[in-house]
Amino acid sequence: MSWDKIPTSIIGVKTAPEKGEAKPPRLITYRQAILEGLTTALKKDKRVFLFGEGVDDPGGVFGTTLNLHKKFGKNRSFDTPIAENTLTGLGIGAALGGLRPILVHARTDFMLTGMDQLINHAAKWKYMSGGKFSVPLVIRAIIGGGWGSASQHSQPLQALFAHTPGLKVVMPATASDAKGLLLASIAEDCPVVFIEHRWLYDRKGPVSKNPYVVPLGKGIIRKKGKDLTIAASSFMVPLSLEAADIAAKEKIDVEVIDLRTIKPLDYNLIQKSLEKTNRLVVADTGWKMCGISAEISALAANKAFGYLKAPIARVALCDAPTPASPALEKAFYPSSKDLVEAIRKIYRYGRKK
């Protein structure tokens, strides 16, 4: 399907190495890892159910929900009317009624018609009731454009969600995290927006067969380095690793942090890294303006001011909607080249040539 075709210049990057894997690990794709996580949750917890537009169709939402309705029955995994706001409310009510709903949106853009239930209701329900009623609802939101997806089928809206008190925002970058963070999100007692990146779907990584959780709010160092820190998430993680490899050839030793979750944000990990490297590049799949990179830059400017030896650089989207033309897409999406340029600039700042 043409939708799935993504410029190989973008996905042709290496798989992030997983730490602590001893014997030859089992390699599966990010999309298989999601499917495996969902299968585990449905199997282990009778309260879990999955719903959304097209969850039982032959494509299975990019293959992430494939055949779950056959395995678990149409009560546990079902197709729905195209009514996103109502579906979100349905998820809230089902959660209040003691279930563990997982709502899937094949595009994050479609969630925008459900913002009333997400922001006015799901996010506020616990607070408004003085803590009496929690809403354990997971909303899978899929981002990433390409192939002319254009402005309404590609939007990375993590900042919008993270801006709202009461929502947690998860952005896995590896197959292993996709499964572990998904299971952790399902176990949370609050609404979680679980953001998957389509350009990661085909990337393989070592994934343990057993069920496991990766706790929310704990970032991870994907590559150790001493000269400069990149704080990245989602698809920007493999891009950053690729950029770090290129920088290494220029004797710049980059540390790459994978935030894993945007909210809660593991700022401490960034802080510790900055105390060592003194230089920061923030890489985000979303827009710069009022975005995640702005938030992290503000935190670093405030908490690591004394450690910083260079301005903070941001690699994120410019203030334009997503274009369709391949020529414009190329200009729109940051590449590892953009990251390398930012690395060089920040690394060289204040150093004698």
Place this chain on the structure above:
Amino acid sequence: MSKLQLKNLKPASLKKIYQGLIKIRKFEEKIVSLYPQQQIRTPVHLYIGQEAIAVGVCLNLRKRDYLFSNHRNHGHLIAKGARLESMLAELHGRIGGCSKGKGGSMHMTSQNAGVFGTSAIVAGNIPIALGCAFASKFKKDNRISVVFFGDGAVDEGTFYECLNFAALKKLPIVFICENNFYATNSPQKVRQVNTDIYQIAKHFKMPGVCVDGNDVFEILKFSAEAIERARKNKGPTLIEARTFRWKTHVGPESDIQKGLRSEKEIWPWKKKCPIKKFVQYVTKNKLLSKNDLDKIDKKVNAQLQRALKTALKSSYPKKTDLKKNVY
């Protein structure tokens, strides 16, 4: 008064009905009298004039059934059995309030009475009630969901989406539209092309009934049918209950005071007061005596007085409570 069969209603039930009606009326009137002191610092949407709907419906519900309400929620909660003192504490912004002072008048809760949170976004409660009904069907726990909303909610798209989904999945839910002909100051007829809301049900292949919202007996009967239908897994019902709000949209004043609606418009509805109607009927037919009613009045007055005293003993939340209960 409706010509319904009331043979089954014993004096004890009639007393219960009266107590329900008068409890809501007095609770709301208490707010009216307290409001000028400015200790209730939360926008109040009063239910005076609409009491029969909440009372009639809730008498047919079980404690475990879910009830979802809206900005005008006090009557629904009281009728479902929420505790007056925690509602009054909530109105006063106290930590002992039913939502720990974080919800105020528009976000009342009662775990005991099955009110698992309240939305003040018009129609926002409907899909959530739908979700609880879905959970009941999923778990086969024999609970049903009832959701109250105004004619204003019928302007919103989610209302139709919910009717569709409920009918599609045969969910155990009863939709109750309290049509008081206004959304804030906007009359129904300037907002809706078909003002017969109950007719919308037909498109979704579910029963739709129109009832006199000021006649508690009529509400009792028709809601009993809808609730039984839901309980027996036969699917949803839409009830349109026509009524009138006596006070202004928000606050303790009247619309006449504010020059928003005329005496001429409100007066006929005051004559059809749901409580007066009930009292006339039961006294004329010698079903309850004046003494019976007086006793209940006194009992409710005392209850309300006690509840207010208890509520005011509760302290304000602490600064450290601000960031609690977010996640």
